[in-house]
Amino acid sequence: MTVKTDYEVVIGLEVHVQLNTPTKIFCGCPTTFNSPANLNTCPVCAGFPGALPVFNKDVLTSAIKAGLALNCSIADTTIFARKNYFYPDLPKGYQISQSDDPICIGGHLDVEQADGSYKRVRITRIHMEEDAGKSVHGGSTSIGVTDGSWSFMDYNRSSMPLLEIVSEPDMRSSEEARLFLQQLRTELIYTGVSDLNMEEGSLRCDANISIMAKGSKEFGTRAEVKNLNSFRNIQKAINYEVERQINIVENGGEVDQETRLYDADKGVTFTMRSKEEALDYRYFADPDLTPITVPKDYVDEIRQNMPESARTKRDRFVNDYAINMDDANILVSEKHYADYFEALVDLVDSPKTAANWILSEILRLFKDSQGETVFDLGISPQQLGQVIELIVKGTISNNIGKQVLGLIISEGGEVAEIVEKHNLAQVSDSSEVESIVQSVFDANPSEFERFKGGDKKLMGFFMGEVMKATKGRANPKVLSGVINTLANKK
Ligand code: ADP
Ligand code: MG
Ligand code: ZN
Numbered sequence: 001m002t003v004k005t006d007y008e009v010v011i012g013l014e015v016h017v018q019l020n021t022p023t024k025i026f027c028g029c030p031t032t033f034n035s036p037a038n039l040n041t042c043p044v045c046a047g048f049p050g051a052l053p054v055f056n057k058d059v060l061t062s063a064i065k066a067g068l069a070l071n072c073s074i075a076d077t078t079i080f081a082r083k084n085y086f087y088p089d090l091p092k093g094y095q096i097s098q099s100d101d102p103i104c105i106g107g108h109l110d111v112e113q114a115d116g117s118y119k120r121v122r123i124t125r126i127h128m129e130e131d132a133g134k135s136v137h138g139g140s141t142s143i144g145v146t147d148g149s150w151s152f153m154d155y156n157r158s159s160m161p162l163l164e165i166v167s168e169p170d171m172r173s174s175e176e177a178r179l180f181l182q183q184l185r186t187e188l189i190y191t192g193v194s195d196l197n198m199e200e201g202s203l204r205c206d207a208n209i210s211i212m213a214k215g216s217k218e219f220g221t222r223a224e225v226k227n228l229n230s231f232r233n234i235q236k237a238i239n240y241e242v243e244r245q246i247n248i249v250e251n252g253g254e255v256d257q258e259t260r261l262y263d264a265d266k267g268v269t270f271t272m273r274s275k276e277e278a279l280d281y282r283y284f285a286d287p288d289l290t291p292i293t294v295p296k297d298y299v300d301e302i303r304q305n306m307p308e309s310a311r312t313k314r315d316r317f318v319n320d321y322a323i324n325m326d327d328a329n330i331l332v333s334e335k336h337y338a339d340y341f342e343a344l345v346d347l348v349d350s351p352k353t354a355a356n357w358i359l360s361e362i363l364r365l366f367k368d369s370q371g372e373t374v375f376d377l378g379i380s381p382q383q384l385g386q387v388i389e390l391i392v393k394g395t396i397s398n399n400i401g402k403q404v405l406g407l408i409i410s411e412g413g414e415v416a417e418i419v420e421k422h423n424l425a426q427v428s429d430s431s432e433v434e435s436i437v438q439s440v441f442d443a444n445p446s447e448f449e450r451f452k453g454g455d456k457k458l459m460g461f462f463m464g465e466v467m468k469a470t471k472g473r474a475n476p477k478v479l480s481g482v483i484n485t486l487a488n489k490k
Contacts, residue, residue, distance in 0.1 A: 026053030047091025067104030
């Protein structure tokens with residue numbers, strides 16, 4: 001994108017993370033995904049008058065973990081507030097959220113840029129809140145309405161536990177915003193508090209975007225863009241929005257403060273509503289929920305048990321295993337990749353070889369599969385370790401090793417048995433190789449004469465023919481030796 005150089009772009013993100021606690025934030029209903037509509041509901045999350053919320057302590061633990069992962073301070077006391085507005089997906093008429101006293105304040109994430117440098121993005125706050133239900137439009141009923149004119153409410157999502165993470169307006173390009181969100185996701189994955197899956201909606205992001213004259217100290221009026229459901233779309237939506245705002249300003253107009261939606265098919269943003277001010281929500285402390293005192297030793301205990309962060313792990317891979325930075329970044333980008341690598345690295349001599357097999361073969365197979373993690377491929381780190389060992393010993397070639405991985409997926413079973421059953425071991429015995437080479441020479445007399453006469457280019461041809469005859473099983477080192485010896489003998 002070409003931002004006209006006279007403008008600077010200012011971006012702040014509001015990120016919603018759906019927590020993976022087994023039950024909802026203020027009732028005991030399950031948080032199961034894709035249940036039949038309204039199955040996971042009770043008087044509390046369906047908003048019946050008089051039903052009282054009870055706070056789920058697991059949500060507090062998750063919020064603290066997320067806060068520690070993002071270098072935040074954890075509040076001593078935190079308070080739930082009612083955010084009042086009307087919408088059919090909000091049966092109580094208010095959302096229980098937090099306003100003045102959120103659980104986490106003042107953190108940061110150092111975002112690695114394409115050139116390897118870091119850019120610090122400050123985290124304003126993290127607060128806990130409940131999700132709203134879901135409207136399902138275009139429905140038909142079992143009692144005869146078939147024109148799709150009905151709308152239905154599904155309250156399964158009502159009171160699902162969320163964290164809202166608010167950044168300071170510290171990002172200066174759409175790429176910085178994308179990198180921030182991707183790296184925020186990676187760091188949070190390691191805390192285990194959420195799946196953080198954008199497609200399934202457990203990671204959602206709204207982008208606040210404004211422009212200002214280059215060098216200006218005063219931010220412009222911002223538009224908030226919602227409905228960003230992939231990293232690519234976030235970048236595209238911001239780019240569109242920046243162009244739109246520049247156009248307005250260049251034509252002497254003023255940017256309205258409003259909430260916009262992104263249409264991914266058309267690649268445009270459009271007005272959803274003019275931005276409401278915090279005052280419009282009439283926030284006040286929820287009288288049904290007492291302020292929560294957060295004991296210091298409780299936070300300390302969580303701090304002590306925090307798993308290794310993605311970045312610490314990456315640096316450890318680089319320092320202890322001599323994996324290069326780019327590869328290490330990919331290995332830690334999903335926790336299951338890193339878990340797989342750590343299981344494999346203990347089983348093989350060379351960490352680099354372990355990394356290469358995961359980065360090339362395992363990730364390729366995983367991307368073509370339906371599994372949730374690389375462990376679902378059905379190739380255990382032990383099995384891959386055995387394949388690598390057979391290659392290192394020279395029992396099978398590299399290419400045959402890849403073939404064996406395919407056979408493990410399709411047939412399962414012991415690696416040694418698969419190699420045996422499919423007769424995949426390399427032919428390294430020189431007398432056996434000699435007889436095959438001889439038959440290839442015999443079948444190609446004119447090429448053989450040219451080779452003998454000094455045309456060394458034909459080496460490749462003969463190697464290829466023998467490989468064809470042995471289905472790739474001839475040991476290449478033994479083979480080239482045998483070809484040379486036999487040709488020089490005659
Ligand atoms: P609100 O409560 O109306 O959502 P906030 O002050 O909480 O407003 O800000 C929401 C988000 O907007 C934050 O991520 C913040 O960084 C970002 N933001 C605030 N001002 C600007 C601006 N001028 N340009 C871009 N982003 C902004
Ligand atoms: Mg906000
Ligand atoms: Zn419920």
